[in-house]
Amino acid sequence: MRLGWECQNHFVKSSGPTIKRALPRIGVLAIQGDYAAHAAALAEAGAEPSLVKTLDDLRLDGESLDGIVLPGGESTTMLKFLERHGMFEALSEFCRTRPAFGTCAGAILLAREVRNPPQRALGLLDAVVERNAYGRQIDSAILHSETTLDPEPLEMVFIRAPRILEIGPGVETLAWREGSPALVRQGTLLAATFHPELSSDRRVHRFFVAEVMAARG
């Protein structure tokens, strides 16, 4: 999958601006949080990032974005904002039809059920997520774990991290933290309880960009 992507990237570089749209355009929800880090990571992984603050931002030049990243940050802040500005339903619809990748707070937003405390979520990812499951900031940690993405282990930066307590039968686990799923996929949805955007390793973002390319056909 990675090889396929690199070929594509090479193709873009060697050609004129007319096929610039070969780069997938991926939105980054920019209510608050580390959306700038995600935008930089997406650019490194070969996508064209585009910040999403309003409903209109889900489209660019009259065309829908090809996918979206829901970044790390505070899930309560993002949720209130989405509800208050009529974006909850539109984002839900977008993530139902296009690839979406949620990290930490973003994974919480995608979940079917949220605990500690219970809060509303988009309900797209068949998973139960517990917020701040490992404690407070002093319990934040950088760990390394096996991943099915690649033979090399993955660095995982956990900041006041959530834990995926349960996953449905349609959800595949791609990496773990002490036996709990830390990176999961369900169709074109990808969710991480850690922050790949805060590592220099771009494998997870490249994987998502490849998924977006595949979904676009």
Next chain:
Amino acid sequence: MPEQAENKKVAQTSLRLKIGLAEMLKGGVIMDVMNVEQARIAEEAGAVSVMALERVPAMIRAEGGVARMAKPSLIKQIIQAVSIPVMAKARIGHFAEAQILQQLGVDFIDESEVLTPADETHHIDKHGFKTPFVCGARNLGEALRRIAEGAAMIRTKGEAGTGDVVHAVKHMRQITKEMKALTVLSEQELYAAAKELQAPYELVRMVAEAGKLPVPNFSAGGIATPADAALMMQLGAEAIFVGSGIFMKERATPLDVENDARERDEAVSRAKAIVIATTHYNDPKILAEVSEQVTGTMKGLAAAAIEEKELLQTRGW
């Protein structure tokens, strides 16, 4: 030697985690709260974090006396009441207060000039803590000295408790100007710049290369309206601290959010509006709408009318 390498690795991991939390707060509003009800209002309005304290800067300014770390019982109640990160202030140089705050599970410690300084020479050695620290700065040299001591976030000092944004603007512009100036210097000139800034050469070089601080740069000190928040964000702030601007009515009187429904509504309207303005800082249409929805603003105190010796920003160096 292997032990040294291991220690260095541990220190780097620790700093990455500290800066990581600061990254999560970007684009958000951190609100000063004095009780559980205010903390709940802040969270409901969409604050990314709350700062637990007994008196907001406007009250400290009006009432005087020694301002210290908040009572542990208050901090614990607020930690219990909200799911967002909780910050608390320690006095400059008061590492024992910081140790207590870390023990209480506070997510970020603000070594703050708003409280009465405990040490006239030394700031806290922040590398020794697992909990991240934020520190105030008026200029680049001050910011880099705090980062050298281990701060994971810088905020402009502004002039806390006034509701007058003029010094927050001044400090943000000063830091930005000094950073820009470094980017055009030669290697040789950077050594002299480090000397002038009274900051470590390595950090000066990092700023010269990146054109920005190696940690997130937030803004504080006098931000009272949605327009103030938008102004600071447009000037380059990565997030906003609001102290007295949300829950204060008169100079030393807070809105009574616990017993007066109308005053509670006013606080809610201010808090929500500042949160929205911080996200949409460069969208005048939305800024106009949210500014219209606010039902009141703290009275404020012109910073120019404050005597030099009464300024909070000159504490720390």
